Amino acid sequence: MKVTVMTADEQFLNLDVDPDESVENLKALLEVETNVPLQQQQLHFNGKEMQNAEKLSAIGVRDGDLVTMVPLEDSPQDIMRVNRDGSAVNPQAFLQRVRGDSQLMAQLLQNDPSLAQAILGDDINELQNILRTRHQQRTRKQEEELALLYADPFDVEAQKKIEAAIRQKGIDENWEAALEHNPEGFARVVMLYVDMEVNGVPLKRYRGIAVGVGQSEILGRIHVAPIKIGHLFYPCSFTVLDAPNMEFLFGLDMLRKHQCMIDLKDNVLRVGGGEVSVPFLQGAPAPAANPSSQGGDFEAKVTKLVELGFDRASVVQALKFFNGNEEQAAAYLFGG
Known part of the structure; x- marks a missing residue:
């Protein structure tokens, strides 16, 4: 039978479906036609929402009937969700959510420049690669720690490493939960x-x-x-x-x-x-957040990093990028 589906932008799609087809399969067809993910679709027939497990014939859909599709808005939690391999479930929404938060972006630029550059460059492939790589690194580290435990569970050094791994796992889980449910908590304090x-x-x-x-x-x-x-x-x-x-x-x-x-x-x-x-003052009248960053101490840091073989322009840029933190600037320049 033929079913007409009206999308959110008032386009009409004519689909050939079986009367015994499930609503979930109809959504899968619509995902191909409209690029709206199945999880973000909500279908209505005769004013009622259609449930995924229901069959079209069971809820009264007949040949020539009209079904309305309403896209669901992602909540902040849904936007930050990740797949089993660590990649973002909705990378485009992930990019837009993070890029739209200037404070969060400032924090990422300081603490996670590679991820920040992928977001600023609107590079979905690089973003997903970074997220997958880090997930793989965490998984590999956990597997190595488990292998160490099973190799000699009574070894004192092994026990210390396992204890540290358990603590780190708790920290990582807390970090991931905070990033998913409270991302604004990582933003800088506004003065x-x-x-x-x-x-x-x-x-x-x-x-x-x-x-x-x-x-x-x-x-x-x-x-x-x-x-x-x-x-x-x-x-x-x-x-x-x-x-x-x-x-x-x-x-x-x-x-x-x-x-x-x-x-x-x-x-x-x-x-x-x-x-x-x-x-409250804005723009030029407000004082610099770090008025001493360009003084003698700043120049001393520049000199030390230049002596390591880096050109002055790159050193100055890195120090400004990390708010004068010499260690972070050095790690960045060394590619760390």
Whole structure:
């Protein structure tokens, strides 16, 4: 019998099918005709969804009847799903999802440049090859560890390696679960800035996660100093840290004390319950995230890497690419 299928873009397809054909097989035919994966299809007949296991004749489909196809939108979890060989189930959607998240892409460029380049280059084959290769490497490593265990289960060194492998497996599984269900968690922290004056000195106020504060030496404390936000002055206390990469951070304690509200809808910081509103800075007015990266320390790193045989332009580019991290830049230049 002939069945007419109307697609989401209102095209009409005439298909020859057997009355006893299953809905799943009809979807398989439509996948060939429309390039919409079977898993993303939803078929409706007489206003009801057709289930995969049902036969066309059993749900009343007759010769000349009309069936409507509705493509399902992928959830973020579905987009990040992988096949048994490690490749992406829907590589095009995977590319679009990751490439559309600028923060996630920035994180990948720093931590996983080869994967980032495949995504930026819209190279599906390279993306799938990278994912498969890493899956094969993980599988091979697991097989080698199991072989070691069976070879001599009572060997002390073997037991240590197996224990480490078990821990690493847990970490890998946690990583994969996080990447699948919470990919935004791998993005960089976004800093917000506003114009302020502390004790009469103008500066840009950092707002965000105090990265590295826990590792900084506390040099002392300023019990009170006037801080100007907008046109008003507020008394604030400060902890002085040995942290050259952080000029000034207005912390949660002061945000709470002065009843501040971060209004991302209007892109302003409201202070004193709304009596003062100052806009967050964008573009050129905002300070560089790492103002010291181009100083003497940066030049020292450039010199060391150039002495290893790399040309200066490549070294500078690699250091900027990895935010001044000499080890990561060296590994990148060596092809690691």
